[in-house]
Amino acid sequence: GQNIDQPTEMTATEGAIVQINCTYQTSGFNGLFWYQQHAGEAPTFLSYNVLDGLEEKGRFSSFLSRSKGYSYLLLKELQMKDSASYLCAPGRGNKLTFGTGTQLKVEL
Amino acid sequence: DTGVSQDPRHKITKRGQNVTFRCDPISEHNRLYWYRQTLGQGPEFLTYFQNEAQLEKSRLLSDRFSAERPKGSFSTLEIQRTEQGDSAMYLCASSLEIARAGANVLTFGAGSRLTVL
Numbered sequence: 001g002q003n004i005d006q007p008t009e010m011t012a013t014e015g016a017i018v019q020i021n022c023t024y025q026t027s028g029f030n031g032l033f034w035y036q037q038h039a040g041e042a043p044t045f046l047s048y049n050v051l052d053g054l055e056e057k058g059r060f061s062s063f064l065s066r067s068k069g070y071s072y073l074l075l076k077e078l079q080m081k082d083s084a085s086y087l088c089a090p091g092r093g094n095k096l097t098f099g100t101g102t103q104l105k106v107e108l
Numbered sequence: 109d110t111g112v113s114q115d116p117r118h119k120i121t122k123r124g125q126n127v128t129f130r131c132d133p134i135s136e137h138n139r140l141y142w143y144r145q146t147l148g149q150g151p152e153f154l155t156y157f158q159n160e161a162q163l164e165k166s167r168l169l170s171d172r173f174s175a176e177r178p179k180g181s182f183s184t185l186e187i188q189r190t191e192q193g194d195s196a197m198y199l200c201a202s203s204l205e206i207a208r209a210g211a212n213v214l215t216f217g218a219g220s221r222l223t224v225l
Contacts, residue, residue: 004150033213042199042205043151087150093185095141095164096214098150 004099006088011105012078018074020090020102031091032064032071037101038084046073046086077104112217114200120223121190128186130219133202140183141214142175143199151199151216156185158205188222197221 004024024032031050035043047057049064049071061074065078073086084102115131121127133140139158143151154173155165159180172190177183187194198221201214 008121029211042218048213078151089150091212093141093164094158094212095153095156096154096212098143100148100150 004088004090004097006099006102007088008100009103009105011107014080014106014108015076016078017074017076018078018104019088020075020088022073022099024069024071024088024090024099027090029066029069029090029092030091033063033089033096034060034062034073035087035089035098035107036069036084037087043087043098049089073103075104080106080108100101112202112215114198114217114218114220116220117218118221118223120225122225124189126186126188127222128184129188129200130137131183131185131200131202131217133182133200133206134215135181137204137215139202139205139212140177141201142183142185143195143201143205143216145199145219146195151184154164154185165221187222190222192224195222195224221223 006022033048034046036046037043046060055064059076062070084105087101087104088099089096115130141156142154145151146176155175160177172188175185197219199219201216203212203214
């Protein structure tokens with residue numbers, strides 16, 4: 001299996017910062033993607049990392065350590081609309097393999 | 109460009125019937141993927157095409173499932189003799205092959221939800 005591990009659920013407060021971690025097997029890996037999925041909707045692309053380090057994109061940042069098989073997604077200035085599932089997806093070959101996702105609930 | 113389109117959005121069928129889903133990818137995308145997603149799980153890879161060639165199929169895909177992309181544009185996914193365990197959201201995604209490794213960003217359609225009674 002792909003052994004992609006993410007927390008199942010997280011809760012955070014509006015305006016706060018939250019970090020969603022992901023660990024995965026590194027064999028045959030060629031990039032790490034993060035997707036957001038609202039209930040009943042399709043996953044939408046957030047960010048990806050090919051090289052180690054931090055990629056920043058507005059309120060969202062993603063970090064990758066290839067040697068450790070570790071990534072995180074950082075969401076800043078949380079808004080209620082950020083309540084969704086966040087899917088970690090290592091790329092292997094020409095396809096993405098998705099984790100089960102982290103259900104984030106943003107509260108007032 | 110209207111993105112990735114899937115049809116039908118919802119399908120309810122009786123066990124044993126055949127169903128077919130259609131996907132129209134983003135027009136300039138040469139890769140097309142089918143995924144399946146059940147409640148509380150992430151999307152599970154089924155198969156993918158580069159142009160009209162089916163390059164990979166998941167070992168989880170039984171012989172009741174068949175996918176085609178005859179002209180390298182739209183694709184169909186057929187499930188024969190449906191079973192209750194086939195109930196899921198079937199997601200189609202497309203991407204544009206880029207030489208740089210790791211830049212294969214998938215754009216998903218809204219999905220076709222199948223309920224097998």
